[in-house]
Amino acid sequence: MLVRALPCFLLAAACAKQESPIIEGPNTSSSEMASPSKHFRMTGEIVFRLEDRDVTQQGELWLGSEDRMRFKIGIVGAKNIFLFDAGKGCWHKTPGTAFKEDLESADVFGIETKLRWHILNMSKSEGDQQFSVSLNDNNLPSEVSLGEYVVQLSEYKALGKKGALYPTVWHWITPRGIRIETFSDLQDGALFLDSAFNPPDFNSFDSIRLAHATAESLADRIGIVNEDFFYIEEVDFTSQAELPKGWWWVNQDERYFVFEEQPEFQIENIRSITGKTWLRWATYDSVGNAFGSDMLLKIAKQSGYRNTGEVWVKEVGDNSRRYLKVFIVTVVEN
Structure with a gap:
C-alpha cells in the first residue's frame, strides 16, 4: 500500500x-x-x-x-x-x-x-x-x-x-x-x-491476432507488439478445415487468411512478414475500417512512430460473441 x-x-x-x-x-x-x-x-x-x-x-x-x-x-x-x-x-x-x-x-x-x-x-x-x-x-x-x-x-x-x-x-x-x-x-x-501500465521490458504474451480472454474488461488496448505474420491470399484459400487455425484480415481492400501460428507443414503460396514491430489498436466499439485505419495512423504519428506499411484490419462477423475489432500496422520509431 x-x-x-x-x-x-x-x-x-x-x-x-x-x-x-x-x-x-x-x-x-x-x-x-x-x-x-x-x-x-x-x-x-x-x-x-x-x-x-x-x-x-x-x-x-x-x-x-x-x-x-x-x-x-x-x-x-x-x-x-x-x-x-x-x-x-x-x-x-x-x-x-x-x-x-x-x-x-x-x-x-x-x-x-x-x-x-x-x-x-x-x-x-x-x-x-x-x-x-x-x-x-x-x-x-x-x-x-x-x-x-x-x-x-x-x-x-x-x-x-x-x-x-x-x-x-x-x-x-x-x-x-x-x-x-x-x-x-x-x-x-x-x-x-x-x-504505460507495465514495467519496462515486461515480456507478456500480447498477440496481434488473438482476441482477449473472456474475463477481460471491454476496454480498448493500444500497444506495441512484435509478431511474425504468416498468411495466404484469398485466391489460395482452399478450405479452412484443411488449414491451421487462423482468421480473415483485410489489407487495402484485399482479403487474406492469417494463421495463428507459423504452419508446421508446407503451404502453397504462403507469405510472411517477420521481424517487424507493430502498433495495434483493439476495440469493442463499432468502428468502420476506414475510420479505424485513419485513427491508428494518427496514433502512430502522435506517439513518435511512422508506419512502414498499410493497415491490416481483422474481420469480425456480425454474429460474433464479442465484437473485437483489431487494427495493426508495421511501424518504426521516428
Whole structure:
C-alpha cells in the first residue's frame, strides 16, 4: 500500500526517469465513443492521514480502464511508481531501484482502480449493483463504496474536454487508512499505450491476432507488439478445415487468411512478414475500417512512430460473441 512506502518517498535519492508514452486524443469529427482516447490523467496533492500527523505528497495518476492504473507519488526528485494491470501483475519501484513485483498490493489496487473508473465514467454507465452510491443536493455522487472501501467526493469542477463535472477532492476511507486526494488538473481525453501500465521490458504474451480472454474488461488496448505474420491470399484459400487455425484480415481492400501460428507443414503460396514491430489498436466499439485505419495512423504519428506499411484490419462477423475489432500496422520509431 502507498502508506507502507512513505519512508522511501521521503528519504530515497532521485529516481531515474521512467516514463511511458502519453498521447493526447486525436481530433476527429466522428463519434467520441469510437475514439480510443478515453483514458484519464489526474495530478494533484495527496495527503496521508496518520495517527499523529498528516503527510503530504504530490501525485500523478493515469487510468487506462477499470483494471489498469499507474500512480506516481512522492516529492520532487524522489517518487515511487506503482503499476497495476489486472491479469498481468502489480509492481512498484522506489527511487533509484528497478520495478519489483508487488503481489501484496494487487487486491488493493484492483479495488481502487475499479472505484476510480466507475466514478469517472458514472454519467456514461448504467447502475452497477456492486457499487453503493449516495448523491448530493445537485444529484452528483457524494459517496461511492465498494466493499470496505469508501470514497467521499466533493468540489466538483468543469475539467473535462466538454465541460464535464468531475470531483476534485477524493476522501478515501479504507481498511488501510485515510487518504485525501485533491486534484488540480484532470484530463479526460488522454490515451496511453499499454506499456504505460507495465514495467519496462515486461515480456507478456500480447498477440496481434488473438482476441482477449473472456474475463477481460471491454476496454480498448493500444500497444506495441512484435509478431511474425504468416498468411495466404484469398485466391489460395482452399478450405479452412484443411488449414491451421487462423482468421480473415483485410489489407487495402484485399482479403487474406492469417494463421495463428507459423504452419508446421508446407503451404502453397504462403507469405510472411517477420521481424517487424507493430502498433495495434483493439476495440469493442463499432468502428468502420476506414475510420479505424485513419485513427491508428494518427496514433502512430502522435506517439513518435511512422508506419512502414498499410493497415491490416481483422474481420469480425456480425454474429460474433464479442465484437473485437483489431487494427495493426508495421511501424518504426521516428
